[in-house]
Amino acid sequence: MFQSDYISPRDVCVWLPADYSSGKKYDVLYMHDGQMLFDASTTWNGQEWQVDEIVGRLIRENKIKPCIVVAVSNISATRYGDYFPQKSLQYLPQGTPIADGVTFNADNYLRFLVEEVKPFVDRTYSTNKGVEHTFVMGSSMGGLISLYALCEYPDIFGGAGCLSTHVPMVLSNTLPNSQADVFAKAFRDYLAKHLPKANSRLIYMDRGDATLDAFYPAYQDELDSLMKAKGWQMPSWTSRVFPGAAHTETDWAARLATPLQFLMGNRKTETVEKVEPEFWWTGMKNPRLQLMIYGNNIASFTPSIDYPGVTVESVHPLESPNYLIVYLQVGEACPGKFNIRFTNGKKNLNYEYELKERTGRPEDRKGFDSSDAIYLLMPDRFANGDETNDRLPMTYPYVTDRKQMGARHGGDLAGLIQHLDYLDTLGITAVWTTPVLENDMGEMSYHGYAATNYYQVDPRLGTNEDYVRLAEAMYGRDMKLIMDMVFNHCGSKHPWMIDPPMRSWFNTPDGDVFTNHNKTVFLDPYASDVEKTEMTDGWFVESMPDLNQRNSFLADYLIQNSIWWIEYAKLDGIRQDTYPYPDGDMMTRWCKEVMDEYPNMNIVGEVLVTNPLGTAYWQQGNRFNPKNTGLKSVMDFHLQAIASKAFHEETTWNTGLQTIFEHFAYDGCYADVYNVMRLYENHDVDRFLPEPPKDLNAYKQAVTVLLTVPGIPQIFYGQEMLFNGTTQKFGFEGIRPDMTGGWKEDEKSLFVAEGRTPMQQEAYTFMRTLLQWRKGSEVIARGSMKHFMPRNGIYVYERAWQGRQVLVVLNGVSRDNELSLNHYREVIGDKRTGVDVITGKTVELKDMLKLSPKEVLVLELK
Secondary structure (H helix, E strand, O other): OEOOOOOOOEOEEEEOOOOOOOOOOEEEEEEOOHHHOOOHHHOOOOOOOOHHHHHHHHHHOOOEOOEEEEEEOOOHHHHHHHHOOHHHHHHOOOOOOOOOOOOOOHHHHHHHHHHHHHHHHHHHOOEOOOHHHEEEEEEOHHHHHHHHHHHHOOOOOOEEEEEOOOOOOOOHHHOOOOHHHHHHHHHHHHHHHHOOOOOOOEEEEEEOOOHHHHHOHHHHHHHHHHHHHOOOOOOOEEEEEOOOOOOOHHHHHHOOHHHHHHHHEOHHHOOOOEEEOOOEEOOOOOOEEEEEEEOOOHHHOEEEEOEOOEEEEEEEEOOOOOEEEEEEEOOOOOOEEEEEEEEEOOEEEEEEEEEEOOOOOHHHOOOOOOOOOEEEEOHHHHOOOOHHHOOOOOOOOOOEOOOOOOOEOOOOHHHHHHOHHHHHHHOOOEEEEOOOEEOOOOOOOOOOOOOOEEEEEOOOOOOHHHHHHHHHHHHOOOOEEEEEEOOOEOOOOOHHHHOOOOHHHEOOOOOOOEOOOOHHHHOOOOOOHHHHHHHHHOEOEOOEOEEOOOOHHHHHHHHHHHHHHHHHHOOOEEEEOOOOOOOHHHHHHHHHHHHHHOOOOOEEEOOOOOOHHHHHOOOOOOOOOOOOOOOOEEEEHHHHHHHHHHHHOOOOOOOOHHHHHHHHHOHHHOOOHHHEEEEOOOOOOOOOEOOOOOOOHHHHHHHHHHHHOOOEEEEEOOHHHOOEOOHHHHHHHHOOOOOOOOOOOOOOOOOOHHHOOHHHHHHHHHHHHHHHHHOOOHHHHHOEEEEEEEEOOEEEEEEEEOOEEEEEEEEOOOOOEEEEHHHHHHHHOOOOEEEEOOOOOEEEOOOEEEEOOOOEEEEEEO
């Protein structure tokens, strides 16, 4: 308890940085309402400014000068009178009513700060005592007293931070109140005579627009007009608006870095640290380019460019002082490098930017389609081709240890490049890897779905250049590369979480609302509003904060980022994670802008719904959706959900292949069935084989269907090697094992025949045979399908294209069986034989076809 000769005693707390030393000198920040600054567990409303965390972080990052914080508590009963700028009362019209029972004591409060607290602090701690090292800050009434302190003691305080300044002056519980105009004018009249000389000190002002701050705009605008009239301007004065921000400690904490850097920023470290994207191209169809510029206090700088064909369209300082969004028009520019000059008063920063020449025609970029077979793999689990990147230092500690299922295992892009021959020989034409972008998250981030840098490949997987080398190596084999992108969320250790560009950059920024994963809300006529909001705005998990794509700057960033990767790596397609979770309007716009730039590109959205209608709803042109999503392809998770059980059981009137038949009977709900990705397994669901198989009957029938029905087949790495297991039994890591042979210490290798069991070799050969035959088959890629409900346990369907026919026959029972062909004459016609693609044998198509238990035939009719 600090005793005083001027005011009632109160608590004064002094916060010191972790590395405080009496051998160094520290700036000093005096803050009002001290009991609200550090510990939410002791505050009246359970909120805090997080001063210790935020100031400590900014010091560590060298964004502000080392300082100590002096937190002066208020006395609730006298707070209004202690903080009300006392001398402004002299400017009130005579007879103006004044609040009853209030003792206006601000002058004594300031004497307490200046004559008692400050001398004690300077005696006790190692402080810089000059005016340029001493600051005062507060919010609401604390903002008023901070500005008043600067006016009354300009030789003591070098700057004032005034957050959500209570410029109406009157008691907040009386608003709206016509007297506020009178009191606010009196304060402005006081300021007109007592403000320090223009730009001789630093003055930071801001406001939100919610709760009590909703009353402030008109009053703050009047105050801003006075400041301008008195000659105040950047970089000495600023007045910021934070849309959506309320009059709460939580909201002040969210933007505290902004006034701290404005007042106490380390000017020596002001620099352009990063520009995204790091380069762009000329000749793009969209001439508009967004640059997201990051650097200490960069928002206070104004950019200019002098380069033919490049104009600055608009400049947007974001709420964090460390971000600046700049839009350029580059449609008339030629390739080349140019300087971007950033100016703040007399200080200039320079950054060289490059526009590269575009190569190739975007129309020639042909996306994946139903002629392809896609192989999904997790780079960390597939093959380790470069051991030097296994244990690279990252910001957050992690473990690389193949014995730990959740650790990183060391697989990388080099390993994938080295095994492209294996995939090519298998018959794969396109590769989709789980995300390759940097996931500097510490543990459990090997999967790649928690990005911490949208423009950088994770160095433990390789470099951006390695990714381009992968793409080029695949193109040399006539294979396609699909990038896995995530717009819904980023990693919780992304710099955006540490220093949010804007309050609205994330949904529910406190992370106290999680998605309900209820993807039915979009077509459910009875869905509640609260559950719709939970679905789209809740966090996916604690480590994956939910991005707010309704923020136009973020939306532009994400859209442009995807186009950058397509152009940079010459991608052939995109798989978009958690497609229904982001803002729907933004996702529609994204699809349109990508397809406008690359009209033959393909995008598949992950819609993990086990109802065909729920999946079809998201495909462009679907008649069940009142909006056209623009999404070309979707994923058939209903087939995945039923396949393992259906192919493993005997076929009856309601089991086995009957359920497969009924599944395809609902393909009519899709606007374009040829752009439906068919799958049995991936990194998020059970393997098709729940346990090691005793025979290959189910496997062969399932593979045959996957590779011969309309749509785009997707295979998960190891599926060809009979990888098995369920998430319930083994967890997600259990269904994502290493591909044996991808590490030099492995004693055997699945990449070569000698390393496989006889059953694995048989499974591999079966799949390879169908995949290689499927390449270039117009009947499979484009043909129509006609199927017949299972009879006597046998499922039959035909694929036909321009006079060519393929007949698929599957015996769904574990016994010898016979198929009467008369029922199928409408597709067989006068054809009398068929060549089995799998065995090469000729099969006669007479009246009766004999089948062995669970036999599969893929017959090219002759």
